[in-house]
Amino acid sequence: MLVGPPGTGKTLAANVSARELGFPLVSVDTGAVATGGATYLKRLLTRVEACAPILLYFDELDKLFTANTISGEESGSQQILGTLLTWLQDKRSAVFVVATLNRLDALPPELTRVGRFDEIFYVGFPTAIERKQIITLHASRFDQRYHCVDSPLSEAQWRILLGKTVNCTGAELARMVEKAARKLFHQSLPIQIGLHELLVEREAMVPLYVRDTDRILAIENRARYVAQPAAIEDTSIYAPLITTFWGEI
Numbered sequence: 001m002l003v004g005p006p007g008t009g010k011t012l013a014a015n016v017s018a019r020e021l022g023f024p025l026v027s028v029d030t031g032a033v034a035t036g037g038a039t040y041l042k043r044l045l046t047r048v049e050a051c052a053p054i055l056l057y058f059d060e061l062d063k064l065f066t067a068n069t070i071s072g073e074e075s076g077s078q079q080i081l082g083t084l085l086t087w088l089q090d091k092r093s094a095v096f097v098v099a100t101l102n103r104l105d106a107l108p109p110e111l112t113r114v115g116r117f118d119e120i121f122y123v124g125f126p127t128a129i130e131r132k133q134i135i136t137l138h139a140s141r142f143d144q145r146y147h148c149v150d151s152p153l154s155e156a157q158w159r160i161l162l163g164k165t166v167n168c169t170g171a172e173l174a175r176m177v178e179k180a181a182r183k184l185f186h187q188s189l190p191i192q193i194g195l196h197e198l199l200v201e202r203e204a205m206v207p208l209y210v211r212d213t214d215r216i217l218a219i220e221n222r223a224r225y226v227a228q229p230a231a232i233e234d235t236s237i238y239a240p241l242i243t244t245f246w247g248e249i
């Protein structure tokens, strides 16, 4: 189970998992399950099992339960939950289940209880080195120089850019790079994405974290107790120094 704010790469991680495992990915339409109810889900699970090995992907799992509660169809949602829990516990076939969602508090506690999903990961905002990797990955789609070991940006330039992109999601970084490339293309300039182009796009964007700080912090705080971080600690030269109120330590 992957939990975290929108645009941090959860859906991408599910797709990459399927590719790494070499399993086909079947994406469940949570809306159809919510409407079709437990009967629909049971039929779907039987069919999926027949196709094993397979990666079964529940995108936005929270929608399955929030939608039903709002429309007052508690019993339908309870039956779906029951079917899913029983299947998760009893299944013997090679079905690798990945579920993604934004808010853990929208889920019934039975689903996050130990033993249902093997692991619950919190996919949060990328660390400095991860931001560098994400920007490099997307920039290399447009600008060949980012494929080279020697980055087109100097260490000092990276420090400036990474400092300006704290709390930007992977999706926002991808979009920033894409817009910089598109602008160069429309100006009929060679697509060489430099610090200036990236900073212009960064300034033009208001990250989700800034727009919706309270909701994001609520997502983070709730996940902290139940999930483990998906990222490893940043020990690179770009990791921010730990600072205290009295200065650096």
Ligand SMILES: Nc1ncnc2c1ncn2[C@@H]1O[C@H](COP(=O)(O)OP(=O)(O)OP(=O)(O)O)[C@@H](O)[C@H]1O
Pocket (backbone or CB within 6 Å): 004, 005, 006, 007, 008, 009, 010, 011, 012, 013, 100, 101, 102, 134, 137, 169, 170, 171, 172, 174
């Ligand atoms: N960690 C990452 N590395 C590279 N690209 C990323 C990363 N995170 C996000 N992106 C880019 O942003 C796009 C959108 O990310 P994705 O759909 O996986 O986010 P999400 O966490 O599933 O969001 P939501 O909660 O809204 O469903 C990806 O297709 C990819 O281009």
Ligand SMILES: [Mg+2]
Pocket (backbone or CB within 6 Å): 010, 011, 012, 059, 100
């Ligand atoms: Mg997603």
